[in-house]
Amino acid sequence: MEKSFESVLIEQCAPTLAGMKPANMFIFKSCGRRAVYAKADCWSCRLEPYGIAVCILKECGGSFLVYVYRKAWLDRIIKSPMISSFLTGLGYDTVSSGIALTQLSDRLCLKKEFPHEIGIFLGYPFFDVLSFIENNGRNYVFCGYWKAYFNPSAARKRTDQYKKCAGIYKRMFESGTPIMRLVVAA
Structure with a gap:
């Protein structure tokens, strides 16, 4: 089903949605392209007062990569000096999250190699993202929501918090709580 x-x-x-993380993404499979874009647009409009946006980063064969993010938080991340310098070195324009996301979407769709800098857009620690790229995804000290190369106890704690949040939200949603009552304002 x-x-x-x-x-x-x-x-x-x-x-x-809970305000614990700047962004998440998921793959949604559907045979109706127009319906998926309409859902993403609808949720983006509904969540906008909370500082949250929804967009489609990539589509391929009935699968859609949906990105949900807190715009102000993402803007702060990509404008921080180290991250801005890193992304600029990869060809990104870090003037705004909107421009950078368009470029990320282009890289996802046009590049043969996966743009692992996507970890920055998901709020993962900068040095873990760099180390992931440098180590080709190997030699990490902990693997949860992301591969951590430094401070495994902090990564484990954050992963546990994210999992607990997801479990609580899922139970509440399944018991009838509307999504809008689960959203925390920016």
Whole structure:
């Protein structure tokens, strides 16, 4: 049975909806392209007063990579000096999150190699993202929501918090709590 857009949104993006994480993403499979874009646009409009946006980063063969993010938080991340310098070195324009996300979407769609800098757009620690790239995803000290190369206890704690949040949000949604009552304002 195909899951609804809303149930996948809750399962995969609870930490962002709760204000614990700047962004999450998920793959949504559907045979209706127009319907998926309409859902993403609808949720982006509904969540906008809370500082949250929803966009499609990539589509391929009936699968859609949906990105849910807190715009102001992402803007702060990509404008921080180290991260801005790193992304600029990769060809990104870090003037705004909107421009950078368009470029990330282009890289996802046009590049043969996966843009691992996506970890920055998901709020993962900068040095873990750099180390992931430098080590080709190997030699990490902990693997949870991301591969951590430094401070495994902090990464484990954060992963546990995200999982707990996702579990609580899923139970509440399944028991009838509307998504809008689960969203925390920016």
